[in-house]
Amino acid sequence: MNDGDFGRGLISDAEWRTPSVRWGVGTLQVLLLVGLVIGGLGPILWLAKSAITPTIDTITHPMSLFPHGSAWSNLREAWSSVHVGRYFWNTIVIAFGSWASQIVVATTGGFALSVLRPKYAKLINGLLLTTLFVPAVVLLVPLYIEIVHPPLVHHSFIDSYWAVWLPAGASAFNVVLVKRFFDILPHEIFEAARIDGAGPFRLFWSIVLPMSKPIVGVVSIFAVLASWKDFLWPLLVLTNPDIQPLSVRLPAIQSQTSLGVFLAAMFIACLVPIAGFLIFQRSFLRGSGLGGAIKG
């Protein structure tokens, strides 16, 4: 990946020195960069600009830069009078709970299947992998009915965050990812710990978990991001507007307020994922590559 590798790739150093390749490929790369800036960054910059532009200017001159000054009041109004602040908090609470349930299921499950390895591990593995092939839509209706009329418990979980938190834990992708990571940990260490008298709980808490920070980090990032992005499921099970997350509220906010305030609300909704991406860029990109590797 570092510069030293170049010359051994698609374009050799000798080729890179010929003017036609250098200029041809170079031009294409510059064009790609321009395209990526316009396409990738452009819409977000436009959103940032419009979040602090008076509604009337955004409607009449969407592509002009502050023709009649800025309107920082959009952001303030979105945060307080449209209650984006509350929905923002709801989103964080939902993301945190979903993260916790995914981490608990993935680490304990991965530990049991990879390190403790009971005889029936194969069966559970098979069942887990099957769920990877079942399209999510198949679960939608029965899961909804299960939340409205849960078996055994006679109490509807509609409008409870548990209805979002608990199903989030059933991510086979996470378990497979964590299990594969545990599989390549040096198992001699586990044997040594056992001989020193460490039981499974001690092994899990003091040895395996501290060693698995990288994979827990990747799973955490994707868990929080997925929860922040989720729309349909919270829309179905959280019917009370006061407890809904931002993604569910945004379509409703659009009809309740002016365009400027609405765009400010959307901008606020983007801030956390974008900031997270900028901070954890490496993990994001590595994680996506991992996703491809596992799916492959």
Place this chain on the structure above:
Amino acid sequence: MTSSRGLSHVREVPRRTPLTWVRSGGLTTVLFLLPLLFAFGAFSWYPIVRTVIMSVQHTNLVQPATWVGFQNFRNVWHDPLFPIAVKNTAYFAGLALVFGYPVPLVAAVLMSEVRKRRGIYSALAYLPVVIPPVVAVLLWKTFYDASSTGAFNTILGWVHLGPYPWLQSQQWAMPSLVLESTWANAGGTVIIYLAALTGVQTELYEAAAVDGANLWQKIWHVTLPQLRGVLLVTMILQIIGTAQVFLEPYLFTSGGPANATLTVLLLIYNYAFGNSLGGDYGNATALSLMLAVFLALFSLLYLRATRSWSTR
């Protein structure tokens, strides 16, 4: 675990009783598996089985469910909206393949040969992927404003094109949805290709160069064949994903204008949750099962058809 079992061998003839099972750590293993078994049992395995049962039942959550055989499947099959939804979904998936499949590949090959600040390229490409989809759709809905002062129409106005009706025309609504969806998803595929490109054996490039291959020949005869496996997987994954498109038609157009963007998932949603008087859960599960079985068969055929090619 193995060591304690070894010791018990020495002391006595091992007999499997609940007590020896607990002593050898069987119970702790189950304790560790409990969160997984609960989460998947309750929220994955049970609902999957439940879908199959519900698809042959009539359920309205008030009266006990009644057995109706294949009536739900017949209802869906004869629903005049069903062929429209299937056609629209196929159209969306097809357009998404045409728009979205070659772009990430070309971008990734170009990006892999960037010699300075490659990180900026991948960060920019991935940025739309981290935007919450609801924000992306609603933002693009603003861009697609059909008046001459809409963002896209303003830009196209600079070169004296338009104004275009975008989402309001039956003809242009679906391509507009696909355009946004491609923007939102292409970055993830680019990253997958970039990872795959680092795995291409560099000796092959050198061998090709020794044989006098030029740049295009190297791309055609080395890079693409080496990416074959990944390319095949991303294609089937994209088809499976786009066959389940919901958010775009739901938020952009609610399936309109005149059902031009009604997709299979939107139809499932409408069956189950679109009617405030109570959902038709039987039809909804029947249709989702039909989609799942179709996708499974399609994937099987796809894998079989491409097997010889992908492992050659």
